[in-house]
Amino acid sequence: EEPWTLFTDGSSCVDGSGAGLILINPDGVEFTYALRLQFAASNNEAEYEALIVGLRIATQMGVKNIQANVDSKLVANQVLGTYVSKEDNMIKYVEIANGLVSGFKTFSISQVPRSKNKKADALSKIASTSFAHLSKQVLVEVLETKSITGKEVTAARKIRLKARQYEVMEGVLYKRSFLTPWLRCVGPLQAEYVMKEIHEGSCSMHAGPRSLSGRAGESQVPDRRNGLLHEMDRSKSGGNDYRRTSEEICMGQYCMPLWYSKRNNLGQRTMVKSSHGDTPFSLTYGTEAVIPAEIGMPTYRTTAVDVVNNDKELRLNLDLLEERRELAAINEARSKSKMTKYYNSRVRGVAFQPGNFVHRSNDANHAAAGGKLGPKWEGPYEVTDALGNGACKLRSMDETILSRTWNVANLKRCYL
Incomplete structure (x- = not known):
């Protein structure tokens, strides 16, 4: 006759003690039990209680041959007699276990790793920690699909990445740009003022439609009649047809790089150079350039100016201008050195000897x-x-x- 298989495990923690056991017949049918110990017990005592209860259940079911598996090396070796029990309570547990073992025709016990005793381990932990919330029967259902789909996860990740490019400073929304200042998001009326200032203001460009469109933003078309930029629905247009009626185009929301709008009569460059971290304009005049559009519609740097100490700061900037120039030269030399080192590290040296x-x-x-x-x-x-x-x-x-x-x-x- 094939033996039955018994898996037991005990658990003891601050919330209480519990035992879990699984009895499997030769046909593979499992009988699962979770026991709550309503008395204080150590972990070894909980292991013995699980084994003893499992042997008693097997005896009541008329089992004659059984193979017990425990994950406690101490319990397995004390029942087999390999280890000597020294504590009084352990001696008593061994005597009770041996008395139950004598009722079986064949009995064997072995210590198994916890990875092979997962079910009994889970039952013991449930009984020791969550017994107050359990009923006599715990129903487990299978959830086939995730609560969120892959598309939602991808969309959420894109939003998180895109949100890093924006920041609200003093109640105004700004967009971060690469090697340029913060770009202020403007509405229809503000966009109208900016476009007028760029096209026909005191420092006007008087540029054509394509040039003005390229400087102010993408997917926007200038109106030839009044020099304003409008948002264009390209799905309704035929190629490069910019002659659209006022009913077909409407003003939208724009993010415009107001800081770097070029002036027609000044050739100084105001782009931050990555080699030294300053602009050529500031290294020449000691301060940054401000266009008239930033006065009519303030940006973050114009609103953050300390008016009281502004003149003092300008004089200090002029005093430190030579030091800034020297520092920029040092940084530029360091940047060139890094570029040279990087280039030389990737260049494969070629040399010829006489006779080649x-x-x-x-x-x-x-x-x-x-x-x-x-x-x-x-x-x-x-x-x-x-x-x-x-x-x-x-x-x-x-x-x-x-x-x-x-x-x-x-x-x-x-x-x-």
Whole structure:
């Protein structure tokens, strides 16, 4: 007769103690039990209680052959007699377990890792921690799909990434831009003022529609009649048709780089240079440029100005201008050094020794007929002398010494 299989586990924590056991018959039918211990018990005592209860249930069911599995090495070896029980309570538990074992025809017990005793372990933990919230029967249902779909997760991630580009400062929405100042989001009336100032103000551009559209934003079309930018629905347009009636176009919301609108009569550049972190305009005049549009519709940097100490700060900027220029020169030299180091680390050095044979670039000497189908290299030549820094003296195959030196950039090795 095949034996029944018994898995037991005990658990003890500050919330209480519990035991879990699973009895499996030879056909694979499982009998699951979770026990709550209404008395104080250590972890070893809970392990023994689970084993004893499991043996009693098997005896009541008329089981004659049983294989017990516990994850406690102490319990398994004390029942087998390998370990000697020294504490009084452990001795009593071993005596009770041996008395139950004697009622079976065949009995074996072994210690199994917790990974193979997961069900009994879970039952013991449920009984020891959550017994007050459990009824006699716990129903477990299967959830087939996630509460959120993959598309929603992707959309939420895109929103989180896009939200980093925006910030509200003093109640005004700004958009972060790359190597440029904060871009202020303006409404229809503000956009009308900005476009008028750029097109026909005191520092006007008087640029054409395409140029003005490119400087103020994308997907926006200037109105030839009054120089304003409007949002265009390209699905209704036919190619590059900018002559649209006022009923077909409407003013939208725009984010405009007001800081860097160029003025027609000033050539100073106001772009922050990544090499030194300053603008050429500020290194020349000691302060940043402000266009009239920023006065009529203030941006963050114009509203954040301390009016009381503004003149003092301007004089201080002029005093520190030479120091800023020196610091910018140092930063620029450091940036160039990093670029040179990066470039040199990726360049594969080429050097030729006297006696090597090389081909010479036809684009550099035009010795052979060029053209689309013409040769890219001609030769071969023999290197007679390496002069350093990539310069080489060459000799043709008819023993003629070339009059000038050639750099390794125009040479490649020839294998004869």
